[in-house]
Structure formats: C-alpha cells, structure tokens
Amino acid sequence: xxxxxxxxxxxxxxxxxxxxxxxxxxxxxxxxxxxxxxxxxxxxxxxxxxxxxxxxxxxxxxxxxxxxxxxxxxxxxxxxxxxxxxxxxxxxxxxxxxxxxxxxxxxxxxxxxxxxxxxxxxxxxxxxxxxxxxxxxxxxxxxxxxxxxxxxxxxxxxxxxxxxxxxxxxxxxxxxxxxxxxxxxxxxxxxxxxxxxxxxxxxxxxxxxxxxxxxxxxxxxxxxxxxxxxxxxxxxxxxxxxxxxxxxxxxxxxxxxxxxxxxxxxxxxxxxxxxxxxxxxxxxxxxxxxxxxxxxxxxxxxxxxxxxxxxxxxxxxxxxxxxxxxxxxxxxxxxxxxxxxxxxxxxxxxxxxxxxxxxxxxxxxxxxxxxxxxxxxxxxxxxxxxxxxxxxxxxxxxxxxxxxxxxxxxxxxxxxxxxxxxxxxxxxxxxxxxxxxxxxxxxxxxxxxxxxxxxxxxxxxxxxxxxxxxxxxxxxxxxxxxxxxxxxxxxxxxxxxxxxxxxxxxxxxxxxxxxxxxxxxxxxxxxxxxxxxxx
Numbered sequence: 001x002x003x004x005x006x007x008x009x010x011x012x013x014x015x016x017x018x019x020x021x022x023x024x025x026x027x028x029x030x031x032x033x034x035x036x037x038x039x040x041x042x043x044x045x046x047x048x049x050x051x052x053x054x055x056x057x058x059x060x061x062x063x064x065x066x067x068x069x070x071x072x073x074x075x076x077x078x079x080x081x082x083x084x085x086x087x088x089x090x091x092x093x094x095x096x097x098x099x100x101x102x103x104x105x106x107x108x109x110x111x112x113x114x115x116x117x118x119x120x121x122x123x124x125x126x127x128x129x130x131x132x133x134x135x136x137x138x139x140x141x142x143x144x145x146x147x148x149x150x151x152x153x154x155x156x157x158x159x160x161x162x163x164x165x166x167x168x169x170x171x172x173x174x175x176x177x178x179x180x181x182x183x184x185x186x187x188x189x190x191x192x193x194x195x196x197x198x199x200x201x202x203x204x205x206x207x208x209x210x211x212x213x214x215x216x217x218x219x220x221x222x223x224x225x226x227x228x229x230x231x232x233x234x235x236x237x238x239x240x241x242x243x244x245x246x247x248x249x250x251x252x253x254x255x256x257x258x259x260x261x262x263x264x265x266x267x268x269x270x271x272x273x274x275x276x277x278x279x280x281x282x283x284x285x286x287x288x289x290x291x292x293x294x295x296x297x298x299x300x301x302x303x304x305x306x307x308x309x310x311x312x313x314x315x316x317x318x319x320x321x322x323x324x325x326x327x328x329x330x331x332x333x334x335x336x337x338x339x340x341x342x343x344x345x346x347x348x349x350x351x352x353x354x355x356x357x358x359x360x361x362x363x364x365x366x367x368x369x370x371x372x373x374x375x376x377x378x379x380x381x382x383x384x385x386x387x388x389x390x391x392x393x394x395x396x397x398x399x400x401x402x403x404x405x406x407x408x409x410x411x412x413x414x415x416x417x418x419x420x421x422x423x424x425x426x427x428x429x430x431x432x433x434x435x436x437x438x439x440x441x442x443x444x445x446x447x448x449x450x451x452x453x454x455x456x457x458x459x460x461x462x463x464x465x466x467x468x469x470x471x472x473x474x475x476x477x478x479x480x481x482x483x484x485x486x487x488x489x490x491x492x493x494x495x496x497x498x499x500x501x502x503x504x505x506x507x508x509x510x511x512x513x514x515x516x517x518x519x520x521x522x523x524x525x526x527x528x529x530x531x532x533x534x535x
Contacts (some may be wrong), residue, residue: 026387028085029366032398033064033380037077041066042123044076044369049127051075058178058378059101060409061402065380071373078126078367084116085384087133087360092185093391094136097380097399099178107372110137110148111382116364126367131161133361136183138172141373145171149183149193151205153215154359157351164211169193170200177406180381180399184388189357196403197395205358217352226344233337239330249328256318265309272311275299430457433470445473 031040036055043053051073058065068075085092098109112132114121121130135150149166170193173179182194193201203210208218277297287295305311366382381398385391430453436442437449449470456466 026390027383027385027394029081029382029384030394031079031382033066037066041077041079042126044078044126045124046076046127049074049076049369053077056378058099058380058402060406063380063398063402065097065099065378066368067379068370068372068375068377071375074371076126076367076369078114078123078130078365079382080117080123080365081363084362084364086362087185088357090187090386091388093383093385093388094134094183094185095180095381095383095385095391095394096137097178097180098138099378099380100176100374100376101378102374102376103176104138104140104172104372104374104377106141107374107377108137108139108141108370109372109377109379110135110139110368110370112367112369113363114365114367115361119361123365126369128369130367130369132367133363134183137181140172147172147181147193147195147200149191149201151211151215151358152361154361155351156353156359162213164213164215166191166193166201166203167210167212168201170195175410177410178378178380178399178402180395182388182391182395184391187357196399197392206355215358216355217349219349219352220346221349222344223347224344228342232339232342233335234339234341235335236338237332238335240333241330243330245328249325250323251325251327253323253325254321255324255326257321258316259319260316262316264314267308268314269304269308269311270314272302272304272308274302274305274311276302426456429467433466436470436474442474442477445477449473 031037033055037053038055041053043049052069053075054067054069055064056067056069057063066077094111094113096111100109112130113134113136114126115131115133117123119131131152133152135148135152138147140146146169149169151164152161153164154161173195179196180194182192182197184192184194186192189205191203191205192199193203205211206215208214208216276299278300279297281297283295289295302311363384366384368379381394383391383394385394433449433453437446437453442449452466452469
C-alpha cells in the first residue's frame with residue numbers, strides 16, 4: 001500500500017515539474033481552430049488555387065479543424081505570425097495534427113514554414129513559389145509515401161537557396177485516424193521526427209548521410225576537364241586469341257531433330273480432321289448472304305479424336321539434338337592490359353565551405369500549399385514551441401484522447417468486417433472440402449470426411465483442425481497408393497512367352513476384381529451428400 005502511494009507521489013511530482021518547465025511562454029504559436037479561421041488565416045487569391053477551405057468538425061468529435069473540402073483541387077492558405085521565430089536559438093518544435101477522413105491515395109498534407117515577406121512574397125498571393133525555410137509533413141502519391149522534411153538553406157558561397165531533403169524519411173500512416181507529426185530541431189544540429197509521439201527518424205543537419213544534397217559540400221570533386229586516355233582498357237576478361245574452334249564443332253547442327261525411334265500410335269485417324277463443322281449449328285434467320293457473306297457453321301472439336309490417339313497427319317515428335325553445340329566462341333581469359341574502371345581525378349571543390357551550424361532563415365508565417373485528389377483532409381492543433389515538453393503536453397491533451405476514441409471505433413469495425421470475411425472464407429473452404437470428399441480414390445474415407453466437415457460447420461473454430469485431419473487422410477491414402485495397398489496391386493513385367501490357359505484365367509480374375517473395385521468407387525462417388533445446402 002505504501003509502495004503504491006509512493007509511486008503516485010512520484011508521478012505527481014514529475015507532472016508538476018513538467019508543468020513548471022513547460023509554460024505557455026514556450027508556445028510561440030498555437031491554433032486549435034476552435035474558432036473560425038477567418039481573420040487569422042488568409043486564403044490565396046491566385047487562380048490556380050480553387051480549393052475551398054472549411055471550418056469543420058472532425059468526424060466523431062466536437063473538435064474543429066481546417067478542412068480540405070473538395071477533391072482534385074489545389075489549396076493555399078497562410079497565417080502571418082505576429083513576429084518571426086528564430087531557429088538559431090535553442091530548441092524549436094514544429095507540430096501539427098492531420099486526419100485523412102476519406103483516406104489518402106494521392107495528395108499532400110504538409111506545412112510550409114515561410115521566410116519573412118522581405119524575401120519576396122505576399123500572403124494573398126501565396127503559392128508554390130513562395131520562399132520557405134522548412135517544409136514538413138506527409139505526402140503520398142504513386143511511389144511517393146513519406147513524411148517530408150526539407151530545409152531550404154542559403155549557400156554562403158553562391159548565395160542561392162538550396163533544398164536539402166531528409167534521407168529515408170518515415171512512411172505516412174495508411175489509416176483514417178488522427179495523427180500528430182512533430183519535428184524537434186535541437187541546438188546541437190540534431191533533428192528528430194516523431195509520429196504520434198514516437199520517434200521515427202533522427203538525423204544531423206550537417207551529416208552527408210542524412211540529407212541530400214548535404215549542407216556541407218564535398219571537399220573534392222571529380223575534375224570535369226580530366227579525360228580517359230585512349231589506351232585505357234576497362235575489360236577485365238577478353239576472348240583467348242590463341243583458341244581455335246575444334247574440327248568436330250558443327251555450328252549448323254539444329255537444336256532439335258525428329259525422334260526416329262517414334263512410331264505412329266495404333267489407331268491413329270489420319271483422315272479425320274481435328275475440328276469439324278458443328279452439326280447442331282443452324283444458319284440464323286436474319287443472315288443475309290449478300291451483306292454478311294456466305295454462312296459457315298462454327299467449328300467444334302472432332303469427337304472421334306477424343307476416343308482415338310489422335311487425328312490428322314501424324315508427324316514424328318522432336319527431341320533434343322545430342323550433336324547440337326551452337327555458335328562457337330573463344331573462351332575468356334584474364335586481360336593482361338586491364339587497368340580497372342577509369343575515374344577522373346579528384347580536385348579541390350571550389351564551392352566547398354564549412355559550417356558549425358545551419359544558417360536557418362527565420363519563420364515568419366505558416367502556410368499550407370497542396371494539391372490533392374482526396375477531400376476530407378483535416379488540419380488541427382498547429383503548434384510552434386521552444387520546448388519539446390510543451391509539444392508533448394499538447395499531444396497528451398489534444399491529440400491522444402481523440403486518437404484513442406478513433407482507434408477503439410476502428411477496432412470494433414475491423415472485428416465486424418473480419419468476422420464477415422472469416423465467415424465467407426470458411427464457406428469457401430467447406431465448399432472445397434465437399435469437392436475433396438467426392439474424389440474417387442477417397443471413397444473409402446468419404447463418410448469420415450463428411451462427418452469432419454459437418455462438425456466444423458457447427459463449430460467454426462474447429463475449421464483449421466478439420467483441414468489438417470483431411471490432409472492427413474489424403475496423405476495416408478496417397479502413401480498407400482505409392483508404397484503398397486489393396487487398391488493398387490503390384491504389376492510385374494513377365495518375359496515374352498506363350499501364356500498358358502492358367503495365366504489367362506488368372507488375368508481374367510484380376511480384371512474382374514478391378515472392374516468390381518471401380519464399380520464400388522463409382523457408386524461411392526455417386527452417393528448423395530449428407531449435408532443439406534442452403535438455397
């Protein structure tokens with residue numbers, strides 16, 4: 001009892017610390033969208049952006065968000081911050097929620113953190129060319145499925161802004177639940193990407209392994225003026241110049257030849273065609289010979305060919321030519337002049353520079369500029385903070401309760417759908433098992449198989465066990481047929497001598513036994529099924 005009380009006291013103390021250190025002063029910007037976005041967010045007036053934004057509730061909640069309301073549209077909206085946020089001082093956290101209420105097959109749901117307007121843009125003219133510092137969020141279409149993190153960084157040598165993409169970013173959740181995306185920028189050049197509070201990616205801004213292209217260029221580059229020498233040989237193997245084609249090598253020998261040992265099967269119907277006119281076909285009453293041409297009956301397989309070994313002109317089958325060797329070529333040997341794969345020499349990179357920290361541009365506005373084929377995308381609880389504990393507290397109070405409700409609802413729906421799918425699957429399994437029971441060589445075990453199937457139908461949880469039992473029965477019969485059993489008497493080859501009357505009598509008795517066995521199997525196969533099927 002005392003231990004439980006001590007644990008509660010410890011948790012209360014930890015929560016108090018969190019509240020003390022994570023103050024509202026650390027939340028630089030926050031929009032819950034509980035109030036209409038009019039007046040705070042500015043919709044772009046550019047002609048390309050026809051998508052209509054709406055202030056709407058999240059499905060199943062009383063919580064509001066910013067809604068993408070139409071399919072196959074471009075959208076652009078921006079919120080100009082009261083004052084720019086510096087990314088150079090301490091920790092900065094970028095966080096927002098989004099929910100794909102109708103799923104997401106092709107579209108973006110990312111945010112752009114824009115540079116000050118002095119960089120050359122206006123809120124009412126916000127578009128895809130408006131200069132941003134960071135782009136962050138999910139994007140999915142075709143082969144693209146990732147949570148973007150792109151830093152636009154100014155090259156100190158050229159003065160140009162270059163997009164640096166996070167390598168191997170996490171994938172976008174594929175459900176219709178609310179998810180929260182968090183990017184934590186640390187003063188030690190580290191960036192962490194979280195989805196639903198769980199770290200999915202950690203990277204270093206200055207590492208060439210983490211960003212493409214890297215923020216710091218390579219020290220050396222291939223010399224663009226270096227040329228491969230004309231005598232440079234990159235071939236590791238060459239044909240043996242001393243090799244000679246053997247005298248018995250016939251390059252003209254065909255790959256296949258006729259099998260001279262083949263003999264035309266007895267009873268082959270040389271004069272019968274493989275197809276004949278359908279004798280039951282009749283010329284349609286509305287057939288016009290002048291317009292439709294002369295009517296011809298459709299062709300069907302010649303029934304005489306089905307009873308005989310074959311029809312038409314008999315030809316010997318082809319077999320592989322033992323003398324075939326194909327085109328002769330010299331064997332390969334090591335190239336004595338091989339020098340390896342040529343590469344231009346490395347020279348110092350004239351554009352190389354060093355950085356201790358990224359030269360981040362400040363964030364002066366938050367924009368959403370997307371093109372999407374889906375509607376129902378809802379943005380909510382957009383946050384910029386200077387403390388990752390503030391972001392955590394917002395996740396716990398604003399996102400997590402909604403997510404838990406949605407997850408439980410989704411779980412219940414999946415269970416219902418899963419049970420329906422399972423019932424349909426089991427019905428298909430039972431139909432297949434009834435067909436298996438009708439297989440002639442299983443006739444001896446048919447009653448047992450039917451009993452097992454009927455038991456599984458009344459107790460679906462036994463389906464797997466029944467399948468295993470039937471497989472065991474099939475394997476048992478199969479091995480009996482292979483390794484010996486009553487149904488497959490052993491046939492021994494006898495020398496070609498004149499048969500006595502006793503031998504003939506013995507053969508006749510065996511034939512009668514086999515006929516009786518076949519009649520039993522046919523009778524069992526024709527027996528009515530024991531189950532009544534629903535109509």
